[in-house]
Structures are given as structure tokens and as C-alpha cells.
Amino acid sequence: MALKDKIGIIGTGKMGEALISGLIKSKLADENSLKASDAVSQRREYISRKYGISCLLDNRQVIENSDIVILAIQPRDMKVVLEGIRETITLNHILISIAAGISTEYISKILQKNVPIIRGMPNNPCMIGEGMIALAPTHNVTKESMDVARGIFNSIGRTIVIDEMYFDAITGLSGSGPAYVYLVIEALADGGVKAGIPKDVAIELAAQTVLGSARMVLETHEHPAKLKDMVATPGGTTISGLMELEEGKIRAAFMRAVEKATQRAKELTRE
Ligand SMILES: NC(=O)c1ccc[n+]([C@@H]2O[C@H](COP(=O)([O-])OP(=O)(O)OC[C@H]3O[C@@H](n4cnc5c(N)ncnc54)[C@H](OP(=O)(O)O)[C@@H]3O)[C@@H](O)[C@H]2O)c1
Known part of the structure; x- marks a missing residue:
């Protein structure tokens, strides 16, 4: 069902x-209710042509x-963008930011007013509608606005609502996670290939195995x-493979990967 709210996307x-693709495909928005802006003229032309929406240079026009x-x-x-929209954005808008490492506190400070803000952390599979998106609202975001925000991000993946204090860790897990999983695949x-399977077949086997296993976890x-x-049946093939992984300390390696990426997210947030 189409949203009654008009949506503006700054940065395409x-x-x-x-997001534009997900909103249009799911019919939550159309050329009348969705506008965008971008700093690059080729990008504006491409977005307008491909999706039939206005993609403007002036961010303030999108906000209005x-x-x-x-x-x-x-x-x-x-x-720079926040300073440019400071005068145009009002307390009646809902502002959603998906910029990594940028806190709602920082945004409020630059805007110099208490605009309701939702911070989001998406990940790379959002590009095919299979993303994981964490959302954290400031205290002045209503439940109704939060439902609308979830609807928007559900068009590009699965959403959870969680306190902003977890965002560095979420960046380290689901934000960076696709890279870890690509490495696993x-x-x-x-x-x-080492066991004699052609490379393209091996990649398909590995990728579908990861996809199917993930769906088993989520659906069962x-x-x-x-x-x-x-x-892993007793004395079977899988337990032999699992033993190799345990000897390679694979669990500790993944745990440390998330821990290190979380630490790095914290450092970048401070910089
Ligand atoms: N991609 C991911 O997997 C991922 C995951 C988690 C979080 N995020 C976050 O999502 C945000 C967007 O990431 P992305 O991968 O989509 O980045 P991107 O491909 O670089 O897109 C950003 C777009 O915004 C445009 N832009 C720059 N300044 C602007 C301005 N003043 N007004 C309007 N538009 C402007 C950029 O133009 P220029 O090319 O001229 O800069 C570019 O087209 C980032 O903050 C990132 O931290 C992304």
C-alpha cells in the first residue's frame, strides 16, 4: 500500500x-511521492531517467x-549537507540518516534543533532487497513514524529497532558481515575446486549453501x-570437516573479526 507521507532521498x-528501487518496486512510493537529490549531474540524469522521479541539485527543494x-x-x-538544510528542515519532518559512524546527537548538534531523527545501519545486500537494517529512533520519534520507517526499509530487507548504543557493534556484525560471508563463500x-569441481559450479554450490543455511536459521x-x-551424523563426513574448522580456530577468528570491526567503528565515530 502506498505511504501517505512524501519521501525525499538526499544522495543517490x-x-x-x-531505496528508490525498493520503494518503487513495492509500490510504497511513486513519482508523485518520491523525490531525490544528488551533487553529480550524471547521477541526477540517470536516476530521473531510470525511475521517472525528480532528482534535483538543491537538497532544500527535496526537503520542502x-x-x-x-x-x-x-x-x-x-x-556540509546538514549545514545546508538547517534552515529548511522543520520539527515536523522525520530525518533518517544511514551514514556510518554519525550519531543522532551529532546531527542534532549541527541542525541546532530537535528534529526527530532515526539512525539506520544498512548493509550491502540491500542492493538486491535482502539487506539487514538496524534502526534507532531519538526519543521524539512517534511509534507511527517508526512503523513508516520500518515499512520503507522493509522494501530493501529485514529491519530491527534497537537502541543506538549498539550501533558500533551492529556495524561490526551486520554492516561488515557481508564481506566476511563473501570470504567464506x-x-x-x-x-x-581443490576437490575437483569446476570453479563456477563450486561458487554456485557454496553461495546457495550459505543462503539456504541462513534461511534455515531464520525460518525454523x-x-x-x-x-x-x-x-553431522556420527562418524560421517561432516564431523570430519567440522573438526578441521575447530582446529583452525574458525569460531574465535569470526568472533575477533566482529570485535575488531566494532573497535574500528568506535574509532571512526570519534574521529
Ligand atoms: N553501501 C553499503 O553497503 C553501506 C552499508 C552501511 C552504511 N552505508 C552508509 O550509507 C551511506 C551511503 O553509502 P553509499 O554506499 O550509497 O555511498 P555512495 O555510493 O558514495 O553514495 C553517496 C551519494 O551521495 C552524493 N552526494 C555527495 N554529496 C552530496 C550533497 N551535498 N548533496 C546530495 N548528494 C550528495 C554522492 O555524490 P558524490 O559521488 O559526488 O560524492 C553519491 O552519489 C554512507 O554514509 C554509508 O556509510 C552504506
Whole structure:
């Protein structure tokens, strides 16, 4: 069902385009209710042509025509963009930022007013509608606005609502996570090649195995350890493979990867 709110997207890079595409495909928005802006003229032409929506140069024009404004720009551009929209954004808008490492406190400080803000952390599979998006509202965001925000991000993946205090850790887990999983898929496929399977077939086998296993966890709600035990029969092939992984300290390696990425997210937030 179409949203009654008008949506504006500032920044039409990878994430901005994913949102435009998701909103139009799911019919939550159309050319009348969705506007965008971008600093690059080729990008504006491309977005207008491909999606049939207005993609403007002036961010303020987008804000004047929107109820919900999504900032999908790089963190480094945030300060300049916020200073540019400070006079135009009102307390009646809902501002959503998906910039990594930029807190709602920072945004409020630059805007110098208490605009309701939702901070989002998406990830790379949002580009095909299979993302994971964490959302954290400031205290002045209503439940109704939060439902609308979830609807918007559900068009590009799965959403959770969580306190902003977890955002560095979420960046380290689901934000950086796709890269870890791509590495796992590549490594499994290399194992297949070592065992004699052609590379392209091995990649397909590995990727669908990861996809299917993830869906098993989400759809059965079983603990991953129980699902693992179901595959590993006594004296069978899987338990031999699992022993190799345990010897390679694979669990500790993944735990440390999330821990390190979380630490790095904290450092970047401070910089
Ligand atoms: N991609 C991911 O997987 C991912 C995951 C988690 C979080 N995020 C966050 O999502 C945000 C967007 O990421 P992205 O991957 O979509 O980045 P991106 O592809 O670089 O897109 C950002 C877009 O905003 C435009 N822009 C820059 N300054 C602007 C301005 N003053 N007014 C309007 N538009 C402006 C950029 O133009 P230029 O090319 O000229 O800069 C670019 O087209 C980032 O803050 C990132 O931290 C992304």
C-alpha cells in the first residue's frame, strides 16, 4: 500500500538508489511521492531517467516537498549537507540518516534543533532487497513514524529497532558481515575446486549453501548449533570437516573479526 507521507532521498549512490528501487518496486512510493537529490549531474540524469522521479541539485527543494527525509550520503559530506538544510528542515519532518559512524546527537548538534531523527545501519545486500537494517529512533520519534520507517526499509530487507548504543557493534556484525560471508563463500568454493569441481559450479554450490543455511536459521528459529548437529551424523563426513574448522580456530577468528570491526567503528565515530 502506498505511504501517505512524501519521501525525499538526499544522495543517490548505491544505498540511495537501492531505496528508490525498493520503494518503487513495492509500490510504497511513486513519482508523485518520491523525490531525490544528488551533487553529480550524471547521477541526477540517470536516476530521473531510470525511475521517472525528480532528482534535483538543491537538497532544500527535496526537503520542502517531503515529510520524511533520508540522508544517504557519505559520512564525510554530512556536516556540509546538514549545514545546508538547517534552515529548511522543520520539527515536523522525520530525518533518517544511514551514514556510518554519525550519531543522532551529532546531527542534532549541527541542525541546532530537535528534529526527530532515526539512525539506520544498512548493509550491502540491500542492493538486491535482502539487506539487514538496524534502526534507532531519538526519543521524539512517534511509534507511527517508526512503523513508516520500518515499512520503507522493509522494501530493501529485514529491519530491527534497537537502541543506538549498539550501533558500533551492529556495524561490526551486520554492516561488515557481508564481506566476511563473501570470504567464506570464496573459501568454500576454493575447497570445491581443490576437490575437483569446476570453479563456477563450486561458487554456485557454496553461495546457495550459505543462503539456504541462513534461511534455515531464520525460518525454523532453531539454534544454529542444533541445526549443525542435525547435519553431522556420527562418524560421517561432516564431523570430519567440522573438526578441521575447530582446529583452525574458525569460531574465535569470526568472533575477533566482529570485535575488531566494532573497535574500528568506535574509532571512526570519534574521529
Ligand atoms: N553501501 C553499503 O553497503 C553501506 C552499508 C552501511 C552504511 N552505508 C552508509 O550509507 C551511506 C551511503 O553509502 P553509499 O554506499 O550509497 O555511498 P555512495 O555510493 O558514495 O553514495 C553517496 C551519494 O551521495 C552524493 N552526494 C555527495 N554529496 C552530496 C550533497 N551535498 N548533496 C546530495 N548528494 C550528495 C554522492 O555524490 P558524490 O559521488 O559526488 O560524492 C553519491 O552519489 C554512507 O554514509 C554509508 O556509510 C552504506
